[in-house]
Amino acid sequence: MRLLVLGGGGFLGYHAVAEAVAAGHDVTVLSRSGTAPVDGVEVLTGDRQGDLSALRGREWDGVFDTFNDTAPGAPAIRTTARLLSGAVGGYAYVSGMSVYAPGGPAVPDEDAPVREDGVEPATDRLQERSLAKLAGEAAVTEEFDGVALFPRVGIMVGPRSTRFTYWPLRLAAARDGRLPRRVLVPGDPARPVQFSDARDIARWSTAMLAAGRGGTFNTVGPGRSESLAEVLDACLLAVGATADDVELVVVPHEKLLRGQLIDVDEEDRPLWYPEDQICQDAVDSGRAAAAGLVFRPTVETASATWRWAEDAGSTEAADFVEREQGILRAWRR
The missing domain is CATH 3.40.50.720 (NAD(P)-binding Rossmann-like Domain)
Incomplete structure (x- = not known):
């Protein structure tokens, strides 16, 4: 062609x-x-x-x-x-x-x-x-x-995107001790998420x-029923870390919003689920799947994104960690 x-x-x-x-x-x-x-x-x-x-x-x-x-x-x-x-x-x-x-x-x-x-x-x-x-x-x-x-x-998401990069970068830095071990998990970890x-x-x-x-x-993650917890597991696997290397702290999404702990526009913060702007629970992409659209496993996306972000010298995780830790301190109080 x-x-x-x-x-x-x-x-x-x-x-x-x-x-x-x-x-x-x-x-x-x-x-x-x-x-x-x-x-x-x-x-x-x-x-x-x-x-x-x-x-x-x-x-x-x-x-x-x-x-x-x-x-x-x-x-x-x-x-x-x-x-x-x-x-x-x-x-x-x-x-x-x-x-x-x-x-x-x-x-x-x-x-x-x-x-x-x-x-x-x-x-x-x-x-x-x-x-x-x-x-x-x-x-x-x-x-x-x-x-x-x-x-x-x-x-x-994927290489050359700056929003999903936060997760593999953040978990790798927690594993290595470059950033705090306590990592904020926004919202219900069992919530299904869709991305491409x-x-x-x-x-x-x-x-x-x-x-x-x-x-x-x-064309939104057809056939994918992964939860946020499964996405984070895939990111841990992609960077060679385990659940023992980090402490995942869940903060309910409604607390993040009602407590006004997040005042950063959605487009300017890491990819967190659920995203505020999305009105639908999910998207039916069965027609595209029937036409041959297939998505690779999340661990492959996370691995490629992490390698690209590291090579590009991304500071996304470090740039957000002060705000993240402030949210965790407020949640603990």
Whole structure:
């Protein structure tokens, strides 16, 4: 397949490039920097909200787009979809599971009702982002004449992500004595959690494009019923630690919120479960699983994320530990 990736230097886009190259596809990247994210790809210089001339007169079998166009009507996505219509076989636009209406089912599938403008309160932090994603889906549907693929993602983790890195880094530092042994566990450890390794979404999405398949799919940990405790066990295993190396202290989630012990915005703190913004109990991703989406074991994600974070010199765990220990002291009192 000849694949065009719009971006490719960040998180999911980078993994789409890497997975496609590993699968033997010919990859072209459009970026403002003109820098190749991995070896062996063609790079075109351009701007999603400006100069797209490098795309004119070219043809590809598929395009992978992660751009979050927050302007009304998603004009940048609309322009790109119109430009590539007739020149590309399939268009994958990455949407999100937050598009589902908070008042809908607790476990939405792809047919669940989605958000509407003016319905949710102004305090809903996901409303603007979600409406932008829905506008992006509409732009591709209306402007692109080929196969359209809409993976609706949730919490994505893995190498090059900075939120999930806290857990393996924190547990490894507790094991080594570099940080306190007492580690805060927020909320009920038995609570099921869902998340996705971005590499798995990237691999599946590019394979769907190569097969000429489209549709709307939830891509949030399908078939996974892991609890927070199991995720932490996987992180311990990934860093070569055991439960004897750390002291896990559970603080009920409602105490964290009602006691105002957490005043850091969700996007700026480690990945803790349950996340405040998520309205649903879980997401039904059975349709994607039936279409071949498979997620690797959590221990593999934790191990790769830990190695990447260590190599990158991440200080995430150390940066948060003072606040964490303050929460534990308040909880003890």
